[in-house]
Amino acid sequence: MTIEPATDLGSRGALRLPRARVVPLSAPPSSYTAAVERYLTGAGIAKSSARIYRISLMTWGWMLASEPAPTGPARRGAKPPIFPVAAIDDPTLPEVLAELAAARADAMDADTVNRELSIARKAIGWWQRQGWVDGDPTIGIERRPAPPDRTKALAENQIAALWRLDVGLREKTFWKLLYESAARADEVLCLNVEDLYRQDKRGRITAKGGATE
Structure with missing residues (x-):
């Protein structure tokens, strides 16, 4: 948004300090x-x-x-x-x-x-x-504490047994990617082809809180 100064003269002709007036950068959307x-x-x-x-x-x-x-x-x-x-x-x-x-x-x-x-x-x-809204009605709403993660890591023999399961290539690729990248499941599931850099074995994901990593 932009701020336009507004000035006026007092009763004795003295110049008053500018007052800020908020002007929307663009017309607010219809909904x-x-x-x-x-x-x-x-x-x-x-x-x-x-x-x-x-x-x-x-x-x-x-x-x-x-x-x-x-x-x-x-x-x-x-x-x-x-x-x-x-x-x-x-x-x-x-x-x-x-x-x-x-x-x-x-x-x-x-x-x-x-x-x-x-x-x-x-x-x-x-x-x-x-300049479409002034306040934030979410102020005062606190984030909820996440319960502690008590999941235990799989042992080597369990990992080996997992790779031997007779399942589809999609599932095995998903599991392998989770295991080797330590990424969260929802991060991997939201990957698109254009987010992958196969030559570097890297990918662009959206982490917790919306940050891009």
Whole structure:
């Protein structure tokens, strides 16, 4: 956004200090859904990450509209209610949002909830910089502590037995990639061909919190 100075004269003709007036960089989109698409294309989100970001922001769209977000497989195709992105500045929203987010956190795993919250805050921050919204209704919503991972690593004989299983090439490739890269499953599953650098045996993934590594 840009800031235009505004000056005027006092009652005795003295020049008052400039006052900042926020001017949007561009016209606000017609709806929250349109604002999501503008964010995905305008904020430099990698194509490999856009799908995950869109799902998370569509999920948050329900809660920003003061409605519970769908859970399970149905949430991937569920479109939130239509509302203007400026509705995010509704002063009553933070309290309602906190309750909805808490209920969702009780029904979902901590990693998913924290990832969605991080993505929502990034998008809202970008919308603020465009001058489309003023506040962030997620302030005060805390990240959920993830339970400790008590999974034990497989022994060498278990790994050898895994490679001997009579399964499809896709599954073996997936397991081998996880084993040799130590990457998280969702990071590997979101890899696209254009993200791979086969000559270097490397790939570009979206890590926890949305960072590209």
